[in-house]
Amino acid sequence: MTGPLRCAVLTGDGIGPEIVPVAERVLLAATARAGGAVETQHLPVGFAALAEHGTTFPDDTAAALHDTDGWILGPVDTAAYPPPAEGGLNPSGECRKRFRLTSNIRPARALPGVPCRFPELDCVVVRENTEGFYADRSMVDGTGELPLRDDLALAVGVFSAERIAAATREAVRLARERRGRVVLAHKANVLPRTMGLYLETARAVCAEAPEVTFDDLHLDALAARLVLAPEEFDVIVAENLGGDVLSDLTAGMVGGLGLAPSLNVGDDAAMAQAVHGSAPQIAGRGIANPSALVLSVAMLLRWWQARKAAPWCAAAAGLVEAAVAQTLAGGLRTPDLGGTASTVAFGHELVRRIET
Structure with a gap:
C-alpha cells in the first residue's frame, strides 16, 4: 500500500472525550515509531452530533467513513438518547449494520501486574x-x-x-x-x-x-x-x-471491562471499540481507564497489516501492546484497577514507552 492509512476518530459520549484522545495519540506515536503513516479525521457522533446535526449518527459521518481504512469509535450513551424518530440512533449499531461488520472479536487474557x-x-x-x-x-x-x-x-x-x-x-x-x-x-x-x-x-x-x-x-x-x-x-x-x-x-x-478490547470486522471495514460503555458516572473526572480502547487500536493495526498490505502495522501493534503491558506491570494503574493514575497520566506513560 502507498500513502498513509486513513483513520476516522469518533469521540462519542461520557468518558469518550477523555479516553479517545489517548487512543489517538498512542496510534500516532506507534505509527511514527514503526515507520508508518496514518492520517486521522474527526467525525461527529453522539450527543455532540445531536446538538449540531439533529441526530447522533449524521449521514455525513456515515458517508465519510466509506472513504477511510477503518475507525475508532468511543463509547456512546445510547440509553440516554431520544427515540430514533427524534434523532437518537445508536452509532455502534448503525456502523455494524451499514458496513456489514459481521464479527465482533473480543479477546480476554490476564495482563502482567493486574490482579485477577x-x-x-x-x-x-x-x-x-x-x-x-x-x-x-x-x-x-x-x-x-x-x-x-x-x-x-x-x-x-x-x-x-x-x-x-x-x-x-x-x-x-x-x-x-x-x-x-x-x-x-x-x-x-x-x-x-x-x-x-x-x-x-x-x-x-x-x-x-x-x-x-x-x-x-x-x-x-x-x-x-x-x-x-x-x-x-x-x-x-x-x-x-x-x-x-x-x-x-x-x-x-481477567480484570474487568477497563481492559477489554474489541474489533468489529467485515470484509472491507473495521472499527476499533472498547467493550465497556460510556460510564457517565465518572465522566469528566479524568480517571477512566483508556487501556481497552488502546488495545482495540492495536487490534485495528493488526487488521490493517493483513488487509491493507501495510507490514509496519505489526510492529506498531506490538509497540502498543507492549506499552500497555509494561505500564501495568510497572504499577501505574487507574482507579478501576486499584491505582491512582489519571487518564492523562496513564496515556502519557504509554506514549513515553512507545517513543523510547
Missing part, C-alpha cells in the same frame, strides 16, 4: 454482530421491538446462514493462529429453528477446516464451564446477545 481471579484464561469471543436477538439490528426500518399492548411486547430475532457462517469463519481464522479450538455457544435445545441453524451452519464451516477442533455447548453450560475450567477455551463463537454476555464475563474474569 482467572490468570489461566486466554480466549477470544467472536460475537455475530448484525443479527440475533438484538432487535435494533434485525430490521431494515424500525427497531424490531413491537409493543402489542401496554403489558405485552414482542422482539424480533433474525438468523441467517450467511452471517452465522461469516462469524464462524472469523472464529476459524483466529483458531488457526491460536490453539486450534472453536466452540459454539448455542441454545438449540430450546430454539431448534434459529439456534439449530447456528449449530448446523457452524458445523458445516468448521468441517471445511479439519485442522481446527470444533465443539458446541449450550450457552448456560458454557458460562459455567468457563468459570470451572477456563483453560479449556480458545475461541468461542456466539450469537449477538449471547456473545455480548459471555465477553463481559470473560472480561471480568
